[in-house]
Amino acid sequence: MRIFIVGAGSLGMMYGLRLARGGARITFVTRSVEQASLIAGKGGKLVEDGEEFVVVAKAVSMSDGMALAEDELPGAGDWIWITVKQAHLTDELLASVSSLSARGAAVLCLQNGIGHLPRIAAALPAGTLIVPAISTEGALRESPDIVRYTGRGTLMFGPLRPGKTNAEEEEITQKMLVSVLEEAGITAELSNQMENRIYEKLLINAVINPLTAIFGVKNGELPLHPSRLRLMSALFMESRAILARSGLNEEYGSWEKVLAVCEATAANESSMLRDVQSGRATEIDWxxxxxxxxxxxxxxxxxxxxxxxxxxxxxx
Amino acid sequence: MRIFIVGAGSLGMMYGLRLARGGARITFVTRSVEQASLIAGKGGKLVEDGEEFVVVAKAVSMSDGMALAEDELPGAGDWIWITVKQAHLTDELLASVSSLSARGAAVLCLQNGIGHLPRIAAALPAGTLIVPAISTEGALRESPDIVRYTGRGTLMFGPLRPGKTNAEEEEITQKMLVSVLEEAGITAELSNQMENRIYEKLLINAVINPLTAIFGVKNGELPLHPSRLRLMSALFMESRAILARSGLNEEYGSWEKVLAVCEATAANESSMLRDVQSGRATEIDWxxxxxxxxxxxxxxxxxxxxxxxxxxxxxx
Known part of the structure; x- marks a missing residue:
């Protein structure tokens, strides 16, 4: 099994380097030519618990991706991971992924929010196995070839609508990925409740991310002021009702969980607050x-x- | 000239008691029977610069208003001031004002925001002189019969659309009111730019009031944090453009003025913040x-x- 990591941002780099260090066959497909040549030249650096690991892996830029030799391209049993943010999920990028997946590779999608799966499905060859994934791990890219692994968690993935895939073969493909991940020391979970998990994560992000960005506070400070707490609660209730109408199971997505996440990540700035402070586009649209x-x-x-x-x- | 003050809230009480103290013939028309009997019984109390003035004035409740003797009712040359908040400007209240104004009294409207003038015009007898007013004075009602005069300013009023009124007679009625106000020591200004002034006040309120309520800060603290300042500016620009499309003259409503008001009222809580903190309905809809x-x-x-x-x- 080969794994092609499309987009070597923080999550892509963190997973790609941990997998490569564990012996998996990784190819980074980067957006910039510079990043590909950096990683291909002297390896990428993974910083974990104060230790630094230089990991050698293949890397090509998206524009050079099609220049790979026939036997270096992904095929049946291989995986393509799309790890770019939704804002970078352009038609051009999807066209490259479509070419890469033409020989039957499966595709794993690690975007925040919703809206990307129908777009990806429409762009890829019919019959491609596309699985959504959610990570609760933390990563911070410090430079184009250095990533810091900041928080242990789980990578969950699975079919979006269980029972609608063509079954056994696809299940084996996914179980194989779980075992490759576990060999590399990555906690992975195959879930048949991905829609609920996506909606639950969306619900938590929908409350914490915009309000921390608007109020300019860390996650732990958000519930401390009465009007902020009232807005959290109102936004939670509106969002929960909408997601429930769209299929969120009632055992997912509780108010207590939102407060628990604020507490567990109290000292963190949400990605949306960081994006706003840096003048970058946020993920608000998704x-x-x-x-x-x-x-x-x-x-x-x-x-x-x-x-x-x-x-x-x-x-x- | 008699002046009927409909709604003895903070502004209504402050103006009514100052006018009555200055010798004007005032009748309070209160929403509650209790307030009317309090004021009619032992007078209203005006607190000004640490001094207390007990002022005797007529007072009837709205439900008893029509029980006034024929010669106590307002007629041509008299004024009815509507000083209730927009939330209290009910159909029932407008019906009472309509009866009161049936004999030709003019009507002055002291509401914040917009939206009330067409409603009032539709409810009152055709041909009634209706003038919008804006006050920059401060008042705080401490109990149903005690009001504190907290900030000196100006009462501005005038025809909403100059030239569309039936001219001379109405101008005299308004000038008479100015002189009664000035006799009572109240600074008044007859303006033929009321639409611009209303829009300018609306613009300032539209930026300061909701954001101080959302962020839970005093007026002076609002511009101190970068994301609050950015939201102020964005809200100002959107509102300014809409008001300009609706007729706001470009010499009114500058960004500097919004900041100047924040500074001049730095230690104040906006009425919207106070309403939110007290669990009262706000004026957001207007x-x-x-x-x-x-x-x-x-x-x-x-x-x-x-x-x-x-x-x-x-x-x-």
Missing amino acids: INGGIAGLAREAGIPSPLNDAVAAMVRALH | INGGIAGLAREAGIPSPLNDAVAAMVRALH
């Missing part, structure tokens, strides 16, 4: 914008998701 | 909601006004 989209499909209003989305866009 | 309404009429979007309105409503 988080609260994604929930607003589900609301529109269901014909129900989403005033608070619209509100925080408008305010975060104004902060860019 | 401030940012009013601007959103103008945007809809003009067929342009108002995402940030919609956003802060949704968030303030969630804080109630």
Whole structure:
């Protein structure tokens, strides 16, 4: 099994280097030519618990990806991981992934928010196995060839709609990936509840991310002020109701869990707050914008998701 | 000239008692029977610069208003001041004001925000002189019969659309009111730019009020944090553009003025913050909601006004 990591950002680098260190056959497919030549030249550096590991792996840039020899290209049984942010999931990138997956490789999608899976499915060859994934691990890319592994967690993936895939063969492909991950010391879980897990993560992000960005506070500070807590609660209730209409099971996504995440990540700045502070585009369109989209499909209003989305866009 | 003050809240009480102390013929028309009997019984108390003045004035409750003797009712040359908040401007209240104004009294409207003038005009007898007013004075009602005069300012009023009134007689009625006000030591200004002034006040309120309520800060603290300042600026620009489309003259409503008001009232909590903290309904529907309404009429979007309105409503 070969694994092609498309987009060597923080998560892609962290998983790719940990897998390569564990003996897996990794090819990074980077967006820039510079990053590919850096990693291909002297390896990527993984910083973990204060230790540094230089890991050698293949790397090509997206524009050079098609220049790989026939036998270096992914085929049946191989995996392509799309680890770029939704904002970088352009038609051009999807066209490259489509070419890469033409010989039957499966595709794992590690985006935050929602909205990407239908787009990816529409762009890839019919019959491609596409599985959504959620990571609770932490990573911070310090430079194009250095990534810091900042928080242990789990990589979960599985079919989006269990029972609708063509079954046994696809299940084996996914179980093989779990065993390759575990060999590399990565905790992985094959889930048949991915929609619930995606919605639950979306719900937590939809409350914490925009409000920490608007109020300019760390996750732990968010619930400490009465009007912030009231807005969290109102945004949670609106979002929970919309996600429930769209299929979120009632055992997922509790208010207590949102507060527990604020507490567990108290000293962290949310990615949205960091993006706003750095003047980068945020993921708002796929988080609260994604929930607003589900609301529109269901014909129900989403005033608070619209509100925080408008305010975060104004902060860019 | 007799002046009937409908709604003895902070502004109504402050003006009514100052006018009565100055010799004007005042009748309070209160919403509650209790307040009317308190004021009619032992007078209202005006607290000004540490001094207390007990002022005797007529007072009837709205439900008893029609029980006034024929010669106690307002007629041509008299004024009815509507000083209730927009939330209290019910159909029932407008019906009472309509009866009171049936004999030709003029009507002065002291509401914040916009949206009330067409409603009032539709409810009152055709041909009634209706003038909008803006006060920059401060008042705090401490109990149903005690009001504190907290900040000196000006009462401005005038025809909403100059030239569209039936001219001379109405101008005399308004000038008479100015002289009665000045006799009582109240600084008054007859303006033929009321629409601009209303829009300018609306613009300032639309930026400061919802954001101080959302962030839970005093006026002076609002611009001190980068994301708050960015949201102020974005909300100002959106609102300014909508008001300009609706007729705001470009010499009114500058960004510097918004910042100057924050500074001049640095230690104050905005009325919207106080309302939110006390669990009272806010004036959001007539401030940012009013601007959103103008945007809809003009067929342009108002995402940030919609956003802060949704968030303030969630804080109630």
